[in-house]
Amino acid sequence: MTKQEIRQHIRQLKKECTPEQLRQFSDAALEHLRQLPEWHVATTILLYASLPDEVPTQGLIAEALDEGKTVLLPVVQGDELELRECSDLQDLRPGAFNIDEPQGKAFTRYEDIELAIIPGMAFTPDGERLGRGRGYYDRLMPHLETALKVGLCWPFQLVEELPAEPHDQPMDMVIC
Numbered sequence: 001m002t003k004q005e006i007r008q009h010i011r012q013l014k015k016e017c018t019p020e021q022l023r024q025f026s027d028a029a030l031e032h033l034r035q036l037p038e039w040h041v042a043t044t045i046l047l048y049a050s051l052p053d054e055v056p057t058q059g060l061i062a063e064a065l066d067e068g069k070t071v072l073l074p075v076v077q078g079d080e081l082e083l084r085e086c087s088d089l090q091d092l093r094p095g096a097f098n099i100d101e102p103q104g105k106a107f108t109r110y111e112d113i114e115l116a117i118i119p120g121m122a123f124t125p126d127g128e129r130l131g132r133g134r135g136y137y138d139r140l141m142p143h144l145e146t147a148l149k150v151g152l153c154w155p156f157q158l159v160e161e162l163p164a165e166p167h168d169q170p171m172d173m174v175i176c
Helices: 003-016 019-035 036-043 056-066 136-143
Strands: 044-046 072-075 080-086 115-118 147-151 173-175
Touching: 019 036, 019 056, 019 147, 019 173, 072 136, 072 147, 080 136, 115 136
Parallel strands: 044 072, 044 115, 115 147, 147 173
Antiparallel strands: 072 080
């Protein structure tokens, strides 16, 4: 299948799940993530403000803030993702693609990021990732050399193989 066909297939699978099934899948994935030793020791974490068709991260963001972690969220700036600090969920405002974005200051100390939680449309067990097709995270991830990059998804988003291109950036781990 082509990348676009895989995206369409995943969208259809999402539609076939009940809200209760998605909540159960999400709870299991988030609990697995919380069990990672890297989650506990990380002081600076890149997360994402989830869209309705992604594993929800609002609770995870709040939890990380409560634990005193520095939480970074992406902000679309042209063709790039700028990272900004998020100090409070109440400060998020809809931005590009109606994704909640923090209003905090820009963060460029990429080497300080210990854990990066990355969304995707599909992943393979060995870490290949298929995004939404605009390449934002593929352009960001080379800056995250020292971070553990974790793809977060629902079980039906895990596929055996994906068509890969040279610019596609792999995950270190996938949790679903």
